[in-house]
Amino acid sequence: MPSKKLPLDLFVTIFLIAFTLFYAARYVDFSIPPFEDAAMLMRYAQHLAEGHGIVWNIGEPPVDGATDFLFMAASAALIKLGFTVGQSVRGIGFVSHLLTVLIVYWTNRRVNHANIPFSLLSGLYLAVGTGLSYVAAYFGTPFFALAAASTWTLGLLLIQKENPPFSLTLAFALSGLVTGLIRPEGVILASLMLLAVIVMRGWKNSISIIITFGVTFLLLGGAYFLWRWNYFGYPLPNPFYKKGDSGLHWDSFYNSLSNALRMCLPFVFVFILGFRSRETSTRTIAYLIPLLGFASAFILISDEMNFGARFQYTLVPLVLMSWTPFLSSVGRVGSSDFLDPYRDQSWLNQLSGRERGAYFVAGVALFASLVYYSSYQNCFLTYFQQTCDRPYERDGRYEMGKLLAEYRGKGYVIATTEAGLIPYYSGWTAIDTWGLNDQFIAHNGEITAEYLDKYKPHIIMFHDYYSPLVPPRLTDVNLSQRWFSMTIMLKTYAEENGYVLAAVFGDSPYDTNYFYVRPDFEDSKKLIGQISGFKDYYWFTTGKRAINYAEYDRRP
Structure with missing residues (x-):
């Protein structure tokens, strides 16, 4: 009964928004100044908004030290409209975080057909995670996560639809391109998502998707690439030449995998469960391609400036949008009608009152434990952090x-x-x-x-x-x-x-x-x-x- 389900989903949506706002007001310290590294991009955004171009020093040639290109441009646009630099940077980050929380919930509900409890858990896990700490520190990380989550949602739809419309295919390609324009590694991530789609659909059924993706990146992405090469004088962002000039960085590789594992640990077991059959194994491998592939890509650069594992954070919403399908056939708990008030719940009547109470308390405890685990990641943003709500002290x-x-x-x-x-x-x-x-x-x-x-x-x-x-x-x-x-x-x-x-x-x-x-x-x-x-x-x-x-x- 879709018409009856929608009001409940809207209620949960309102709850997620209210909860995120409450958590931000109660547990995140927005009185801190920018983190050292975040202030670099703020300098570029201010100079761009003032009409000096993308420059580090006014009057000097352009330099691409702000690797979050589209985030810098969006911040500069808001500054131009009259917002302060801090309001622009934090505003984009906060709105992006909130939207990503909602995308995680609705993708699980409408694309993965997950039940409300698991979809709500996914949204809350992201809401209390490290995203708001990046906003407080003036980083644009949630903006990148939003683009990646949008691209993966479209990729999941392409996996499901036997004959996807061209509009969906083009939207996937354009969203992937935007992800790459925000940060250079977004190109790697979007390409890995495309590979996941190919694994699930097969080469024959993916030809049109591959062509659309390739043409979009070749024409629009190529035009941007040629423009930036001409504008800055070099094809790659300036930090890459400094951070990627010593061959493979194995320390970065191990740190990246460790960060990804730590932030997503509760859901690792579900992916292991995905190898229980040939059918689910294919899906598991496909979904792991962008996750493990992106985490491994950081072997190419040094790990400096990785405040709070922000380079790996975008994997969190992707995991939260990928885990529920692996429970879809594991007993009643994984089905979409579990605790759905608009589905037949006669199975509950087979349990005694004591059993129902025990299951309910155990479920709430597990639910709260997972949300707490996500919130606890805010205690590990820096090695010198003294409190969980404040990543660094007066500077x-x-x-x-x-x-x-x-x-x-x-x-x-x-x-x-x-x-x-x-x-x-x-x-x-x-x-x-x-x-x-x-x-x-x-x-x-x-x-x-x-x-x-x-x-x-x-x-x-x-x-x-x-x-x-x-x-x-x-x-x-x-x-x-x-x-x-x-x-x-x-x-x-x-x-x-x-x-x-x-x-x-x-x-x-x-x-x-x-x-x-x-x-x-x-x-x-x-x-x-x-x-x-x-x-x-x-x-x-x-x-x-x-x-x-x-x-x-x-x-x-």
């Missing part, structure tokens, strides 16, 4: 960026390894010395003194694991590490060119932020005084006020 880089904003518009340059909060909030021209936002450094492999001489930065700031109390050990082993050798190069450059060591902030002498100031410009003395006497530099892993170890360097 001195944020406060320092606001201090330096007093000098915005004076043409000052900062060379820094911390290319997020300080460049964004200060508005200074910034050299990302690691190279994620600098084409020369990314393609050259490292920063050089000659490159620094082109800018003659007014401040050199870097993060490393030594201090005046614990000097760096210049051994061959240490110098072979690219980060260490980069900071030694910056330190040497600053000292050889007469820079003043204004501050070495840190929570311990083994983990610090160095600040060198060039002494020969108009505001140098004032800046040296402000930085050396800065009292609001809090260490982001602990929230404690940092110690300025440069004071020990000046003592006799």
